[in-house]
Amino acid sequence: MRIAIDARKLHDYGIGTYVRNLLRHLARLDHETDYVAICRPEDAEHVAQLGENFRPLPERAPSYSLREQYRLPLDLRRVRAQLFHAPHYVLPPLTPCRSVVTIHDLIHLRFPEYLPNRLAYFYARAVIWSAIRRADRVLTVSEASKRDILRYFNVSAAKVEVIPNAIDERFGMPPSDEEIALVRERYLLGDPFLLYAGNIKPHKNLERLIEAFGLLRSRGFDRVKLLIIGDQVTKYAALRHAVHRCKLHTHVRFFGFVPDRMLAVLYRLADAFVFPSLYEGFGLPPLEAMASGTPVVTSNVSALPEVVGDAALLVDPYDTSAIADALERVLSDPALRADLSARGLARAREFSWERSVCRIRDVYQEISAS
16 A cells, blocks of 8 residues: 655654654554655655655645645546655645545634735635545644534534544653753753743744733742743744733743753753643643643643643633632642642653554555555
8 A cells, every 4th residue: 555645844844843753653553564754855865764664745835825726636646655654634635545644633613814815814724624524534732632623613523533542752751960061051040940842933822921920920930031042032022022011021931942852851851831722722841741740731722621621720811810729739749749740751651642543554554444
């Protein structure tokens, strides 16, 4: 069987984590199937190193472009693919073989105000609906995302299967003393700090987090800092304005891109990880923090309660006082911190990329056999 996988987002956040682990674990589990990874030209060498049954197919068509709508079908015909896996919601109408599509979330439909215009909303809805209709199987990463898919689109529940994400192995490996010392020195981490990691789009709710942090400091936690890790801070001036409005400019630090190994250290050094997102299809950062033994405060909406279980403090993300109250509990109660740390480590072990990719491979075989 020859299976093509769209791996153009190999180095992205979110979907990139999914693609990287999909390819990595397929390479470990399956040495018989012929895999073709449609990738950026600069990633061809990486794909070729996965194994003898992995072949790169360089493609320059940008994601979410009209060009990919005809380029990907041409690629699939050229390699004579029997099955195509689109790991995000783009499945061109001219796809010439059977197909699987992964829809991680419906953020564009749930929060259309974050799109540039109404045309972008209708384009996203049409592309997602086309993918759902044409695919032989729709995969998603949480029961919450499945409910959203069934709510927005007329599709059989039997066609949509939940296969959860998991964490990268690097977050399960304790950093060395040298790595910890290097990160402390590089980022001047002498005071206790709260950590947020993820993108900084509006639905991540960082303005309320900053306001809650200001409220926390007013309650006597004046040594605590807030570290926000996320690219493209300059695109969202409202965050800087929130910091200055709350007079926190010396206490809130914005980091841009942080290498994975440094992020793993920061998770472990943080006194708590806070993730007050308004919507997540899954929510990997809280799971990564729990795997690092860090207490987590996160939202009680979308997929987040499903992911963290009873191993985190859940809050109403629209209530800044509730966020501040939860952070105060974690910082002032050593027994609670220890309990959350132990529960988080146990919860993180329940998610496994090997198990998830095994099930994805089974889906490939089921579709091929049918």
